[in-house]
Structure formats: structure tokens, C-alpha cells
Amino acid sequence: MDKVGIIFDLDGVIVDTAKYHYLAWKKLAKSLGIDFDEHMNEQLKGVSRVKSLEKILSWGNQTLDEDTFKNCLYSKNEDYLNYIKELNEDEILPGVLEVLNYLRDKGVPFALGSASKNARTILKATGIMDWFEAIVDGNDVSIAKPDPQVFLIAADKLGIEPSKCVVFEDSVAGIQAANAADMLSVGIGDQEVLKEADYIFNDFTEIELKFIESIILK
Ligand code: BG6
Ligand code: MG
Numbered sequence: 372m373d374k375v376g377i378i379f380d381l382d383g384v385i386v387d388t389a390k391y392h393y394l395a396w397k398k399l400a401k402s403l404g405i406d407f408d409e410h411m412n413e414q415l416k417g418v419s420r421v422k423s424l425e426k427i428l429s430w431g432n433q434t435l436d437e438d439t440f441k442n443c444l445y446s447k448n449e450d451y452l453n454y455i456k457e458l459n460e461d462e463i464l465p466g467v468l469e470v471l472n473y474l475r476d477k478g479v480p481f482a483l484g485s486a487s488k489n490a491r492t493i494l495k496a497t498g499i500m501d502w503f504e505a506i507v508d509g510n511d512v513s514i515a516k517p518d519p520q521v522f523l524i525a526a527d528k529l530g531i532e533p534s535k536c537v538v539f540e541d542s543v544a545g546i547q548a549a550n551a552a553d554m555l556s557v558g559i560g561d562q563e564v565l566k567e568a569d570y571i572f573n574d575f576t577e578i579e580l581k582f583i584e585s586i587i588l589k
Contacts, residue, residue, distance in 0.1 A: 375587045376479070376536045382493075386458070388458070452489070458496045459497065485521070486516055489509075504529055536552070557571075
């Protein structure tokens, strides 16, 4: 049996930071006079910082010169960093540590596959950075999800074939990226939003270790 590898998204899967991205984008959109709600925010989940701002501007029918665009990215990130400055292990989502510990016990390697350039800061703050065999984040990729690049690099770093990898994701773009990488996709969140995933759970507390066992034996 070939070895299986697991790839976790970060924001909204391991830590409850998706809400802070939302709040920071909402503030930025407001400053530009653009309406922004949770439904629109779904389309930003998993999407890089630059692409997210481009989407917000297109919803508001606006364009910005290069300097203003960069300033907006900077100020969104400053607000976001401000929200997460006291982040600690308590922000790890319920049920996640049980799954990570189970994988460690079983010797199943796992990697991070995140669009965020702040991923390492968050992993350090939550104390689980060393648990990951490989970390691939927004600093390592040139094409954002839904392109499979981030997950393919993670599989490569794990030394495991893409078809033997399983991805946990909370975003539509991330599920599409996992599917495009020929990986098993597990959606964490709303059934309707994540309907393209192979399996969907509302959160990690719904995932029984039996399910994890079944995917690592696949
Ligand atoms: C993803 C988030 O994980 O990272 C997105 O779902 C975010 O909301 C993206 O825009 C980029 O993150 P950062 O931290 O580099 O701005
Ligand atoms: Mg996410």
C-alpha cells in the first residue's frame, strides 16, 4: 500500500482566522465605499490577498492606481495582523488537535497548503508549527487557488503522489484546487457552498477518527 499524506488549509480549517480576514476586508471595502457581505466573502476564502482586492474592486466597479492598490493591501494586512496579535492555541478550532494527534500517533505525514503569507506567524503563535512535515504558503506559490499549485508543491515536499493525498479545505477555491490536483477533497463548512468536495463536514468535531482511519488506509 502506498503512503498517504494529508494537506491542511489553515484559515478556517485549523484556526478560526477566516473571521478576521472578513472583518479586515469589510473595513477596507467600506473605506472605498464598496458594499461587502458574508456571501461575497465566501468568494474570497482561499484567495490570495492581491486577487481578493481585485475582486472587491470589480464588485465596486472601481480601479486604483498602483500605489493606492498597494496601500490598500498594506492597510488590510495591518488590520488583520492587529486582529491576530494575541492569537494563541485557543484559536485552534475544536476537534483539530484530536485529528492532528491521531495522525502523529499513526505516523501519517501532514503538510500545510495555505494561500496566506501570514501562515508561519499563525502556526508559531498556536504552537503547532513543528508538527507539519512541510509548509507551503502564500510566499511559495505563483498561482493562487483554485490552481492546484500549492497542493502539488505540498505533495512533492511530502514525497507522496498527489492521488494519495487528502486535502482539508473550507473554501470553494481550495476544494477546486484539491480536485484539480487529483486529491481527495474534504470540505469543512457549509454543504451547499462546498458541494464540489468529495466529503463535507460542518467542522472537525463531526469527523470521527473512523473516517480518518478510512482515508489513511485508502
Ligand atoms: C487564505 C484566506 O488562507 O489566505 C484568504 O482564506 C486570504 O482569506 C489569503 O486572503 C491570503 O492571506 P494573507 O494572510 O496572505 O493576506
Ligand atoms: Mg481557508
